[in-house]
Amino acid sequence: MPFTDSDLQHPLDKRDPLAALRQEFHIPANTIYFDGNSLGLLSHRVQERVTQTLQKQWGNDVITSWNKHNWINLPLTIGDKIGHLIGAPKGHTVCCDSTSINLFKVLSAALQLNDGRAEVLSTEDNFPTDLYMVQGLHQLLGERCTLRLVPEGELLNSISSETAVVLATEVNFRTGRRLPLTKLSKKAREQGALTIIDLAHSAGAMPVELLNHDIDFAIGCTYKYLNAGPGAPAFLYVAPRHLTDNVKPLQPLFGWLGHAQPFEFSVDYAPADGIRQFITGTPPILALAAVDAALDIFNGVDMAELREKSVGLSNYWLERMAAEGLLEQMPSISPSEAEERGSQLAFEHEHAFAICQALIAEGIIADFRAPKYLRIGFSPLYNTYAEVKQAVAALADIVHKHHYEREEFQQRNAVT
Amino acid sequence: MPFTDSDLQHPLDKRDPLAALRQEFHIPANTIYFDGNSLGLLSHRVQERVTQTLQKQWGNDVITSWNKHNWINLPLTIGDKIGHLIGAPKGHTVCCDSTSINLFKVLSAALQLNDGRAEVLSTEDNFPTDLYMVQGLHQLLGERCTLRLVPEGELLNSISSETAVVLATEVNFRTGRRLPLTKLSKKAREQGALTIIDLAHSAGAMPVELLNHDIDFAIGCTYKYLNAGPGAPAFLYVAPRHLTDNVKPLQPLFGWLGHAQPFEFSVDYAPADGIRQFITGTPPILALAAVDAALDIFNGVDMAELREKSVGLSNYWLERMAAEGLLEQMPSISPSEAEERGSQLAFEHEHAFAICQALIAEGIIADFRAPKYLRIGFSPLYNTYAEVKQAVAALADIVHKHHYEREEFQQRNAVT
Numbered sequence: 001m002p003f004t005d006s007d008l009q010h011p012l013d014k015r016d017p018l019a020a021l022r023q024e025f026h027i028p029a030n031t032i033y034f035d036g037n038s039l040g041l042l043s044h045r046v047q048e049r050v051t052q053t054l055q056k057q058w059g060n061d062v063i064t065s066w067n068k069h070n071w072i073n074l075p076l077t078i079g080d081k082i083g084h085l086i087g088a089p090k091g092h093t094v095c096c097d098s099t100s101i102n103l104f105k106v107l108s109a110a111l112q113l114n115d116g117r118a119e120v121l122s123t124e125d126n127f128p129t130d131l132y133m134v135q136g137l138h139q140l141l142g143e144r145c146t147l148r149l150v151p152e153g154e155l156l157n158s159i160s161s162e163t164a165v166v167l168a169t170e171v172n173f174r175t176g177r178r179l180p181l182t183k184l185s186k187k188a189r190e191q192g193a194l195t196i197i198d199l200a201h202s203a204g205a206m207p208v209e210l211l212n213h214d215i216d217f218a219i220g221c222t223y224k225y226l227n228a229g230p231g232a233p234a235f236l237y238v239a240p241r242h243l244t245d246n247v248k249p250l251q252p253l254f255g256w257l258g259h260a261q262p263f264e265f266s267v268d269y270a271p272a273d274g275i276r277q278f279i280t281g282t283p284p285i286l287a288l289a290a291v292d293a294a295l296d297i298f299n300g301v302d303m304a305e306l307r308e309k310s311v312g313l314s315n316y317w318l319e320r321m322a323a324e325g326l327l328e329q330m331p332s333i334s335p336s337e338a339e340e341r342g343s344q345l346a347f348e349h350e351h352a353f354a355i356c357q358a359l360i361a362e363g364i365i366a367d368f369r370a371p372k373y374l375r376i377g378f379s380p381l382y383n384t385y386a387e388v389k390q391a392v393a394a395l396a397d398i399v400h401k402h403h404y405e406r407e408e409f410q411q412r413n414a415v416t
Numbered sequence: 417m418p419f420t421d422s423d424l425q426h427p428l429d430k431r432d433p434l435a436a437l438r439q440e441f442h443i444p445a446n447t448i449y450f451d452g453n454s455l456g457l458l459s460h461r462v463q464e465r466v467t468q469t470l471q472k473q474w475g476n477d478v479i480t481s482w483n484k485h486n487w488i489n490l491p492l493t494i495g496d497k498i499g500h501l502i503g504a505p506k507g508h509t510v511c512c513d514s515t516s517i518n519l520f521k522v523l524s525a526a527l528q529l530n531d532g533r534a535e536v537l538s539t540e541d542n543f544p545t546d547l548y549m550v551q552g553l554h555q556l557l558g559e560r561c562t563l564r565l566v567p568e569g570e571l572l573n574s575i576s577s578e579t580a581v582v583l584a585t586e587v588n589f590r591t592g593r594r595l596p597l598t599k600l601s602k603k604a605r606e607q608g609a610l611t612i613i614d615l616a617h618s619a620g621a622m623p624v625e626l627l628n629h630d631i632d633f634a635i636g637c638t639y640k641y642l643n644a645g646p647g648a649p650a651f652l653y654v655a656p657r658h659l660t661d662n663v664k665p666l667q668p669l670f671g672w673l674g675h676a677q678p679f680e681f682s683v684d685y686a687p688a689d690g691i692r693q694f695i696t697g698t699p700p701i702l703a704l705a706a707v708d709a710a711l712d713i714f715n716g717v718d719m720a721e722l723r724e725k726s727v728g729l730s731n732y733w734l735e736r737m738a739a740e741g742l743l744e745q746m747p748s749i750s751p752s753e754a755e756e757r758g759s760q761l762a763f764e765h766e767h768a769f770a771i772c773q774a775l776i777a778e779g780i781i782a783d784f785r786a787p788k789y790l791r792i793g794f795s796p797l798y799n800t801y802a803e804v805k806q807a808v809a810a811l812a813d814i815v816h817k818h819h820y821e822r823e824e825f826q827q828r829n830a831v832t
Contacts, residue, residue, distance in 0.1 A: 042475040098697025100671040129672035132685040136670035230701035254552035255516040256545035269548040281514025285646035
């Protein structure tokens with residue numbers, strides 16, 4: 001099923017105010033890509049910036065680039081660009097390490113700030129690495145850090161005066177359900193609990209208002225809707241109220257670049273002012289250059305328009321599934337109301353894995369999540385309505401004609 | 417002082433069996449680079465590999481690259497390439513995160529394995545981030561993790577039955593002094609202490625024999641003598657004796673990619689077999705591609721020859737300094753016996769900062785380390801004897817004629 005330019009002339013695409021942004025990206029040949037919630041596409045800007053960083057900065061200017069090209073401050077300057085997309089004031093977001101490592105930092109900080117409480121309250125179907133990091137901190141701290149898991153629907157009512165930290169991912173990685181941050185934050189505040197929000201499936205896909213929602217800490221990745229490349233550095237946010245005292249270290253990963261005077265090489269750790277103390281090791285410059293360039297695509301993008309397109313794409317997908325008679329055979333496990341969703345849909349089918357493989361064989365990239373879900377991510381910067389129409393038509397063919405039963409689609413790989 | 421091709425016709429370079437390797441690197445124009453112990457040079461292989469990874473792998477194959485190009489196993493396949501250079505058996509080295517984060521993992525592991533002991537013994541002039549990470553773990557664990565610092569010369573005799581972990585950097589970042597790993601390891605074993613060795617200034621600069629020296633854990637960076645780029649991912653090594661039991665997690669940063677079955681997305685952490693459990697978050701692929709290509713330059717390189725050239729370059733530097741009458745004015749603080757040194761020299765001068773700036777103004781890149789040291793790093797893969805001769809001549813000019821007194825050389829930047 002080759003994809004032709006004429007397919008792009010969908011009436012909904014012609015009315016899309018963000019349509020021109022698709023040109024920013026390298027669209028793989030003969031491919032419809034609905035997996036931007038796992039790994040966003042390469043953009044021309046990122047390719048140019050990384051090449052320039054290699055040749056001109058590292059290659060020619062070598063060590064002098066730490067000052068000359070301000071490498072040393074990239075975690076903070078990029079942090080502010082991310083902060084702009086998630087409703088953070090300047091100086092409260094940093095780009096570094098992985099989401100897991102950054103969670104360890106803010107989790108330690110939150111437990112230290114909420115001294116006397118130990119319970120980290122989260123949801124049973126939170127993304128596993130978030131739960132694992134709490135279990136790891138429990139291994140170190142014992143009863144000073146305990147993990148309590150509840151079903152997602154019971155999270156709000158489970159926040160109590162025992163709760164030290166509410167740890168929630170805004171958008172569920174399987175179902176795409178979006179949690180109500182305002183309510184969670186308000187209830188947490190009432191009960192004296194702190195909030196840590198994982199924005200992995202939010203940042204770059206929809207407006208986020210961390211300061212307005214009074215969130216204490218946030219973490220997230222840049223390789224999904226921010227399109228910064230596979231395993232790109234993650235980010236973390238700390239609310240202004242927690243960055244007022246720079247005497248006592250907030251987090252325990254005391255790296256030299258979180259030190260107040262790193263080039264004094266003193267024997268004793270003293271935290272830098274503000275968010276800088278959340279930096280640990282030497283910043284990964286090639287990877288940060290990619291993040292920096294990827295974020296520039298958001299310059300001038302109205303996040304409300306972005307969200308409108310995201311909702312438009314997912315609603316149109318559901319509409320086409322209904323028209324093709326697919327929703328009975330593979331029902332949606334995502335909320336039917338768009339305002340309760342992130343920027344993805346997921347569908348249940350006993351043969352979801354093989355269906356996903358059959359789609360990939362047609363050049364339509366989606367992903368499978370165990371045990372039986374087909375996951376479709378919508379990246380409003382580059383996905384089109386024409387792609388939705390064509391992908392659902394292909395899906396209908398695969399499901400109605402049982403193409404997924406072919407042996408070639410059954411074999412499981414390490415990563416899907 | 418322009419650098420000309422004829423300067424490369426030094427008799428010692430003509431006899432150098434590694435001379436051809438210089439062509440692998442992008443040598444910045446009009447520059448003599450003696451700062452490879454801070455940031456190694458870009459190579460053509462790295463530039464090509466990163467470009468290919470951007471365009472062909474991420475750009476065209478996107479998410480399928482996790483399997484198709486074996487991204488998912490890069491931390492381990494690269495780990496083994498590093499392992500080959502540091503005397504590690506296959507399957508015991510992993511490339512991930514930063515040196516600081518990796519130290520946190522192995523430090524936690526060592527303290528857990530040596531249960532009942534709390535003392536981390538290190539040297540007063542160890543690289544600060546190593547000491548800070550112990551202080552950070554102390555913040556979490558209290559009296560279960562304490563840091564005891566002794567002068568470098570007293571380290572060996574300070575190892576006692578109280579010592580849980582000996583934490584030492586093989587080559588001192590200021591003086592270049594190389595610690596005797598065999599003796600340290602033997603004494604630690606006798607006293608029931610475990611060893612963690614920081615190889616930041618060893619890996620890629622000289623032969624390292626971790627297994628033969630019976631070292632328990634090692635960490636190190638790849639952006640110095642391994643030439644993998646600014647802030648490139650670090651490595652860690654765990655001795656075979658500690659990787660036999662895969663039931664109990666060894667380290668507390670429980671990331672999803674250290675899980676036995678990461679794509680099962682189960683709620684409870686279970687460590688992967690072997691070294692894989694030391695992986696935390698999603699691997700940074702662009703950065704790892706650079707490491708992978710940088711390591712290929714070592715294919716077929718005899719590490720004994722590499723060491724011989726390193727010693728040759730530093731001895732020739734000292735010889736030229738003596739001939740120029742410089743050693744009285746700026747004495748070496750490095751050991752005079754080459755076997756007691758890493759691949760660098762350092763010199764003391766009240767105006768070392770300004771002298772370094774004056775050298776840089778001549779296109780000769782060295783670095784300054786507080787409070788008063790000029791540091792010269794020798795990268796045997798690309799430095800030449802002709803460069804040594806020319807750099808020392810320039811240094812003599814600067815020192816004897818007091819050029820460093822010019823105001824332009826006094827101002828201090830953030831990173832030097």
